[in-house]
Amino acid sequence: MDLTAMRNANPDHWSKATAIRALTLDAVHAASSGHSGMPIGMADVATVLFEKHLKFDAAAPDWPDRDRFILSAGHGSMLLYSLLYLTGSSEFPLEEIKNFRQWGAKTAGHPENFLASGIETTTGPLGQGIANSVGFAIAEEAQRARFGKKVVDHHTYVIAGDGCLMEGISHEAIGLAGRLQLGKLIVLWDNNNITIDGKVDLSDCTNQVARFKAAGWQVIEIDGHDPVAIDEALTAARKSRKPSMIACKTHIALGHAAQDTSKGHGALTDPDQLQAAKDAYGWTTGPFVVPEDVKSSWEAIGTRGASARTEWEARLADLSERRRDEFNRAYALEAPKRLSATIRALKKQASEAANKVATRKSSEMVLEVVNPVMKETIGGSADLTGSNNTKTGDLGMFSPEDRKGRYIYYGIREHGMAAAMNGMVLHGGIRPYGGTFMCFTDYARPAMRLAALMRIPTVFVMTHDSIGLGEDGPTHQPVEHLAISRATPNTHVFRPADTVETAEAWELALTSKSTPSVLSLTRQGLPTVRTEHKQKNLTAQGAYVLADAEGKRQAILIATGSEVSLAMEARAMLQADGIGTRVVSMPCMELFAEQDEAYRRRVLPAGPLRVGIEAAVRQGWDRWLLGERGREAKAGFIGMDSFGASAPAEELYEKFGITAEAIVAKVKALLG
Amino acid sequence: MDLTAMRNANPDHWSKATAIRALTLDAVHAASSGHSGMPIGMADVATVLFEKHLKFDAAAPDWPDRDRFILSAGHGSMLLYSLLYLTGSSEFPLEEIKNFRQWGAKTAGHPENFLASGIETTTGPLGQGIANSVGFAIAEEAQRARFGKKVVDHHTYVIAGDGCLMEGISHEAIGLAGRLQLGKLIVLWDNNNITIDGKVDLSDCTNQVARFKAAGWQVIEIDGHDPVAIDEALTAARKSRKPSMIACKTHIALGHAAQDTSKGHGALTDPDQLQAAKDAYGWTTGPFVVPEDVKSSWEAIGTRGASARTEWEARLADLSERRRDEFNRAYALEAPKRLSATIRALKKQASEAANKVATRKSSEMVLEVVNPVMKETIGGSADLTGSNNTKTGDLGMFSPEDRKGRYIYYGIREHGMAAAMNGMVLHGGIRPYGGTFMCFTDYARPAMRLAALMRIPTVFVMTHDSIGLGEDGPTHQPVEHLAISRATPNTHVFRPADTVETAEAWELALTSKSTPSVLSLTRQGLPTVRTEHKQKNLTAQGAYVLADAEGKRQAILIATGSEVSLAMEARAMLQADGIGTRVVSMPCMELFAEQDEAYRRRVLPAGPLRVGIEAAVRQGWDRWLLGERGREAKAGFIGMDSFGASAPAEELYEKFGITAEAIVAKVKALLG
Structure with a gap:
């Protein structure tokens, strides 16, 4: 590639895109870890997307009607972090870039949505982002249908690599998107022909263009380093009624010694090669330094959507109070009253x-x-x-x-x-x-x-x-x-x-x-086991006493789901034999673990033997059967220790010994 | 469909295919459970495949050079069981068909390879069979390259439905097969346009023909009820250097009231509709009765490959003893000496x-x-x-x-x-x-x-x-x-x-x-923890004493993998403080569970406190920490109770408290 020609053809674009490349090289170098090649290769695409198409306001990263940008190729996280820093996100000051992949940083190895606004989803396990994006696009359509175009009208953009497209989940995602004709979903494929093991054709010769068309998508093929072509393709994609895939032919690690090689996929940390790449880019500032004019042109991109956002807020305010409350309530994940x-x-x-x-x-x-x-x-x-x-x-x-x-x-x-x-x-x-x-x-x-x-x-x-x-x-x-x-x-x-x-x-x-x-x-x-109505949500406590022992409490049966009624049957038989038996229903172990110790002790007091009953493997049960610190009780388990078999259900319960009789026998054996 | 015309056009074929249909209807009716539509719809394809193409000998179902037949659409198991019975498998007498889906039968709900020869793989979870088949075809190529065409030269045939082709795994499978150019892999797609929820277009509009071509496959489209077209397509597929997909347009539950509907996918048990279907087929014998001439023509198919098999045995015998032993050894899964x-x-x-x-x-x-x-x-x-x-x-x-x-x-x-x-x-x-x-x-x-x-x-x-x-x-x-x-x-x-x-x-x-x-x-x-060479494979016991306590044994540290050396460090610190500490390395819990109780007791005697150490969740550990029946020991665990984080590894071990110091502190706290 003739980088000088590229630079001269579009100098403003070049400097903005190169800011991403330089930050990526510096951050990966500082961390001695990460993936340099993808952010460098896709910098042109991302720059045009953010500059000319993506509807967002860096000051309001949670604006509900923003376009969503999903980095499915999550290993290229420095692309996203660079964009967040450059456009002026308050959550991504330069310190975050410098702390890439360090303890406590928002710039984790792969993007983690729960660390900061501006990260739409957690990616890294390949194919997940592109499959999430189908849900984003469905949500947009569903909300637009419900609340109207004035308050919901945005696109979902995805950057996906060969890894995402080889994973099986991508097949499910693109088939579903094609069927549902999610026209506002736009996937930018980083077509760099490189995977970790080498060239893509080591393992794959799929014609991705034909494949997406077969699934009902529009496909556009471009040079992923040509800002004009990128812009035109995005404009065309935004007009499509079908979901769009833009195949962006790129060079991984463009301009670096590792360009177009699988080495370029990973951490490029050699200082001489790093400097040589920056020289080739015409990038003369020191590590982590973005020239002021470049930074301010990026920050202008970050505020480009501010007026659209305030106009949107006015439109939201125009909704009836009931509809606005409904909109906000659902966004806040509040349940209706x-x-x-x-x-x-x-x-x-x-x-x-x-x-x-x-x-x-x-x-x-x-x-x-x-x-x-x-x-x-x-x-x-x-x-x-x-x-x-x-x-x-x-x-x-x-x-x-x-x-x-x-x-x-x-x-x-x-x-x-x-x-x-x-x-x-x-x-x-x-x-x-x-x-x-x-x-x-x-x-x-x-x-x-x-x-x-x-x-x-x-x-x-x-x-x-x-x-x-x-x-x-x-x-x-x-x-x-x-x-x-x-x-x-x-x-x-x-x-x-x-x-x-x-x-x-x-x-x-x-x-x-x-x-x-x-x-x-x-x-x-x-059968219904909760025959006495209680207002309170007992399941919220994870486990509770469904039926207590009559007489001296000798045994506690702990069961879940379909086995609770078996436990109740066994209890009746045991009580008839004079063995005081409590039945604990345990619909959610995790919520029970969150209760205070006093409650847990009340439900499972030390002393009486315990039998767990669940038509599944024992793993996970011992904490409740043996006591959290051991030494609490004699215990047994009625469940499965192998795979099942093909036969009518009742017969299987008999054959695998998950019956009231078996529970009774287990209790009696433990009582000795 | 004009069944009479179909019958008259190819009466011998029709009666053979209808035997499959009738057995399927009868078996599903008897079980009140199962999937009728697919075996009925694909009976023509399967009949032609078995009659004219599949290389097999019903008397030697494990013949290594047989063609493999894989029913990826495993819910249509009655197709396979009918074929096994009809061709004379000794493992599938009529009783097995009558016991479809019953306890102890080889005719399980979905095909299970470990129940009988003649079932190549276990299918039902969709997409698995077609993905297995790629491995079958790789194995054939690899063995042919190694042992020669005279002893290894067979095809892999797969029947797959829309479910298999929608699953993501099918994308991975066909992409891999296309890249590897597995020309002896032939997939027969049951293109019936029906899934459980309704017509395929409820959820999918993928052009499967274009999709397979995009992955480097040959594709042939036929009427899946036309025996001549099926035969020609299979002949063409067998000549291809690419893997082949034959798109067989079929009618699910052909001739039944539920034909071409999602109801036809499941168990067709209505006795009147069953009889009406048999009438339409011109099938006049009672339940489970296949006319003698039809049965014997099927049995002739079952013996069609007998001479090929004996000729193959002669060719195998022609190999040098060393090569023949090598071939047989690997087939028997025997390790080399x-x-x-x-x-x-x-x-x-x-x-x-x-x-x-x-x-x-x-x-x-x-x-x-x-x-x-x-x-x-x-x-x-x-x-x-x-x-x-x-x-x-x-x-x-x-x-x-x-x-x-x-x-x-x-x-x-x-x-x-x-x-x-x-x-x-x-x-x-x-x-x-x-x-x-x-x-x-x-x-x-x-x-x-x-x-x-x-x-x-x-x-x-x-x-x-x-x-x-x-x-x-x-x-x-x-x-x-x-x-x-x-x-x-x-x-x-x-x-x-x-x-x-x-x-x-x-x-x-x-x-x-x-x-x-x-x-x-x-x-x-x-670090190496096994510094003293032992001939014996200690891992075979699942767990063993790596270092015993010096002095009174007060604590047992049980660890795996990367945490064993941490346990050894902690032991040194504890011993220095006069706390006798044993370290047990537990590389395989399952094998330890298989040891006799005496051995388990020797490794984990009751009494001393126990601490498990593994950089993972505790679930699964309590059996060893608390004792299998409880009451054995005070116990603790050093590991993870949340997801990890992005940072250098050593720092993560510190931050999540998985250190020798933490182990020492835990032991001392438990000692009280």
């Missing part, structure tokens, strides 16, 4: 009716009353709508023809669904929930982890949560999946025992602001 | 050198000596070759130009890699291993679970296994992933402490016949 009463009414009704209901059906009953009072919900399922019971009467189907529809047919795309839901929450104004079989949390797992890490309240509706699924067999029967979700920090795993607990779990999930929820629900019918 | 001595020599050398080495590097040292003596290994990485240290000097790159190459650049495709490796093991003759970061076990998780369920010894090389990864931050730092793999039944999770344990772990992984291994390896350098 009626939610609590709605849930209580359903609980009362369920306690009185005391029907036998599968908790997936209980969940539908909750959604039937919640969706009408909580208009920010968007439901969906990965092609198991009738099984997950996620669609309620009033939702309608979200489609190009009906952007007010609130139900998404995600297709057989568990991972893409989970990541899109994350994107909707991150966008703001939407509470998404989506269903699949509990066993297929496996497919959605990387996005579920990110929801937890990102501190967002995405709701995962996971039905068919044990061998109770029956004939479909072990490929579809979770045994380790409760343990998996519970092992993940900042995740609430709810396994409700009946309709009442299901309603309580949903209330907690829908009022959470920073923790995702996994609802573990049965295929099979369960 | 030299493996054990090779590992021992490396251990001795490592103990003597006592270097500080990252265990990912230790792993490379092992592979450098193992790969030359174990020619059935095929290594690879999901674009992290230099980080995972998975490529050794002698492997070469597997490519269309070099089928003897034993290293695969999988690209950024963790899930596709894992599933392809599973396919290679299932094919036979290959021991694959593949690497990514431990955190990205999340991406590979559905295939890792299936390896465990399928009882196959796939090896997952997972490096950068804790916050020791450093600056890349929490998106790349596993904290729950050891717990996740340990929660999964039939999985060995090895977390070796140094080069010696790494060599022992590899020996166990490479000699396993029915259990997958996860090798959890560090980025950061670790």
Whole structure:
């Protein structure tokens, strides 16, 4: 590449783009760690995007109607941090750039949304950003349909690399975006032909242009270093009714000795090569120094959207108070006032009716009353709508023809669904929930982890949560999946025992602001165990005494979900034999762990033996069975220690020994 | 569809295909459960495939040179079971068909490879079969290159549905197959335009033909009910140098009232509709009865390959004894005799050198000596070759130009890699291993679970296994992933402490016949803790006393991997303070759990307090800390209870309190 010619052709552009390149080189050098090549290669694209297209106001990074900029290729985080610093973000002073990748810095190795405004999502695990962006674009369409173009009208821009496009999740994301015709989604592909291992063709020969077209996208191919071409492509993309992919042919680590090599992907720290690159750029200031004129032209970009933002605020103020409050409430993740009463009414009704209901059906009953009072919900399922019971009467189907529809047919795309839901929450104004079989949390797992890490309240509706699924067999029967979700920090795993607990779990999930929820629900019918109505949300305490011992308390049975009624049966048998038995229902271990010690002691006093009952592996249970510091109780567990099998559900419970009789036998054996 | 015309046009074909349809209807009716529509819709394709193309001998279902038939759309399991019964498999008498989806039957809800020969892989979780098939086809190419076309020359046929093709993993699979130009891989797409939720266009408008072409495949479009067209397409596919996709336009549940509807996808059990469908087929025998002439024509198909098989046996016998033994040994998953001595020599050398080495590097040292003596290994990485240290000097790159190459650049495709490796093991003759970061076990998780369920010894090389990864931050730092793999039944999770344990772990992984291994390896350098050479593989016991207490034994420190040396440091400090401290290294919890109680008691005697140390969540540890039945010991844990952070590794260990000083403080606090 003739850098001098590039510089001379567009000197103002060049100096702005080079500021990104120089900051990247300096920050990676200081950290001795990071990824230099991508920010250097995509600096031209990002500069034109920010200068001429991206609607934002650096002084108001949380402005709801800003365009969203998503760095799916999160390893190139210095691109984003450079842009935030250059445009004048108050959260990214130069010190942050100098502290790249250090303890306590907002400039973490990969962008982390929860560290600062201006970072829309957490990326790094490849493909997640592009899949989030589908959710951002859905949220924009849904909110625009609801609140009008005057207050919601923005684009979602994504920078994605070859890694993002090779990951399977990208297939799910682009297929969904193509089907939903998300015209305001624009993906900029950093087509640099390099991965960590070498040239892309070591592992891939996919024609990405043909691939995106096959999925219903508009595709534009450009030289990613030509600012005029970049500008024209973005203008064309903004006019498209289809989602757009702009294939930007770039040189990774442009101008550095490592240009166009896989070495250029990583940390370029050699000081001589660094200086040589800066010389080639015509960049003469010292480390971390951006010439004043360049900095101020970037800061002008940062304030470019200020008037649009104040005009938007006036338009928001023009909405009726009711609509404005509704808009702001959903953005603040506040539940509507009626939610609590709605849930209580359903609980009362369920306690009185005391029907036998599968908790997936209980969940539908909750959604039937919640969706009408909580208009920010968007439901969906990965092609198991009738099984997950996620669609309620009033939702309608979200489609190009009906952007007010609130139900998404995600297709057989568990991972893409989970990541899109994350994107909707991150966008703001939407509470998404989506269903699949509990066993297929496996497919959605990387996005579920990110929801937890990102501190967002995405709701995962996971039905068919044990061998109770029956004939479909072990490929579809979770045994380790409760343990998996519970092992993940900042995740609430709810396994409700009946309709009442299901309603309580949903209330907690829908009022959470920073923790995702996994609802573990049965295929099979369960008797109502909460037959006495209580206003209070007992599930909020994580575990509680469902039935206490009569006489001397010799045993405590701790159970979740479908096994709570088994514990109640076993209790009746034990009491008949004179063995005083308490039953503790434990719908959420994480919330129980958060209770104060006095409460935990009241529910699980030291002394009586304990038996845990859950049709799943024991891992995660010992803390409650053996006591947090040990020495508390003799204990046993009734559950699974292998994969399941294919047979009718009731037979499986018998064969795997998860029965009231087995519980009784275990208690008696422990009593000796 | 005019079924009468179809029947009259090809009466012999029709009766054979209809046998599949009728058996499917009867079996699903008897089970009141299952999926009728797909076997009915794809019966024509399967009949032509088995009659005219598939090389197999029903009497020898494990014949190594058979063509492989993979039912990726595993819910249509009755298609496979019907074919096995009809062609005369001794493992699938009519009783099995009658017991479809019942306890103990080989006819499980979804095909399970470990229940019977003739089932090549376990499918049901969508997309897995097509991704396995890439591994099958790689294995065929690799073995053909090694042993010659006379003993290895077969095709891999796959039936996949829309579900398989929507899953992200299919993108990874077809991209890899396209790049590797696996011409003997032939995918038959059941293009019926129906998913569970409704018509495909509810959720997808992808042009699959264009998509496969974009990935480098040959595509042929046919009427999937026309036996002549099916035959011609298969003939053309078999000649292709590219992998082939045959788009078979079909009618789900052909001839049934539910034809072409999503209802047709599931269990069609209405007896009147069932009879009406049989009437429309012209099928007049009672339930489960296949007319004798039809059955015998199917059985003739089952013996069609018998002579080819005996000729093949003669050709195998023609190989030199050394080559034949090598072929058979690898198929039997027997390790070469030299493996054990090779590992021992490396251990001795490592103990003597006592270097500080990252265990990912230790792993490379092992592979450098193992790969030359174990020619059935095929290594690879999901674009992290230099980080995972998975490529050794002698492997070469597997490519269309070099089928003897034993290293695969999988690209950024963790899930596709894992599933392809599973396919290679299932094919036979290959021991694959593949690497990514431990955190990205999340991406590979559905295939890792299936390896465990399928009882196959796939090896997952997972490096950068804790916050020791450093600056890349929490998106790349596993904290729950050891717990996740340990929660999964039939999985060995090895977390070796140094080069010696790494060599022992590899020996166990490479000699396993029915259990997958996860090798959890560090980025950061670790001192050698096994400085005294022992011939015996101590890791095989799961845990062992690395250093015993001097004086009265007051504390036992149990640690894994990178934390073992911390435990040793803490022990020195505690002993200096007169506190007798034992250190137990626990590289594999699962193997320790398998030891007899006497051994476990010797390693972890009741009495002394216990502290577990692992830079990960506590879940899974309590069994060892608190005692299996409780009441054994006071206990504590030093590890993580949150996600990590972005900073240099040593600083993270300090900040998260995983230090020798913290261990000492914990022991002293527990001693009170």
